[in-house]
Amino acid sequence: MVERKTPVEVKFSTKKDLPASQLDELFSAIGWRPRGETKWTRALEKSSLVLTAWDEERIVGMGRILEDGVMCMFYDIGVHPDYQRQTIGSQIMEKLIDEVKDKEYASIGLFAWEENPANIPLYEKFGFVKREGGMELVKYMKPE
């Protein structure tokens, strides 16, 4: 287990007009495939909430929500490795949950990337429970 560090002061923003290059840098550092400007523009526009954590001019964490009025999903929850274990992931979760908790949704979901040992404990800490029965139509999906 990585030791908890003294929390760095970050500012949060919900603006959607974000530099794709910075988001891709964050994704690459986390180990996810970069998306490129076109896909980022599409994804951010269609998200109901885009939350980014900033250290000065640098995006160091993010999370976003897709909502349809009946249910919602959280996506792209990630913190730059240099900034992990400093409560930023928890602050992102708190803010995403605050956004949807009183909307009486039939489902509030996310996909947990089980390879990362930090994920499930983080989500469980905020009340998410594992559900059986999740499936994906993989043959029509194009990996990023």
Ligand SMILES: CC(C)(COP(=O)(O)OP(=O)(O)OC[C@H]1O[C@@H](n2cnc3c(N)ncnc32)[C@H](O)[C@@H]1OP(=O)(O)O)[C@@H](O)C(=O)NCCC(=O)NCCS
């Ligand atoms: C998951 C992630 C967002 C957590 O962000 P973070 O800022 O480090 O999280 P916090 O410092 O707020 O820690 C919150 C909780 O997460 C869990 N956690 C965080 N890092 C952990 C680690 N290295 N090992 C085990 N649990 C960990 C713990 O439950 C922790 O609570 P605790 O401090 O009371 O033990 C971050 O590790 C990350 O970006 N990982 C890579 C991307 C990823 O896998 N995203 C999820 C996609 S499904």
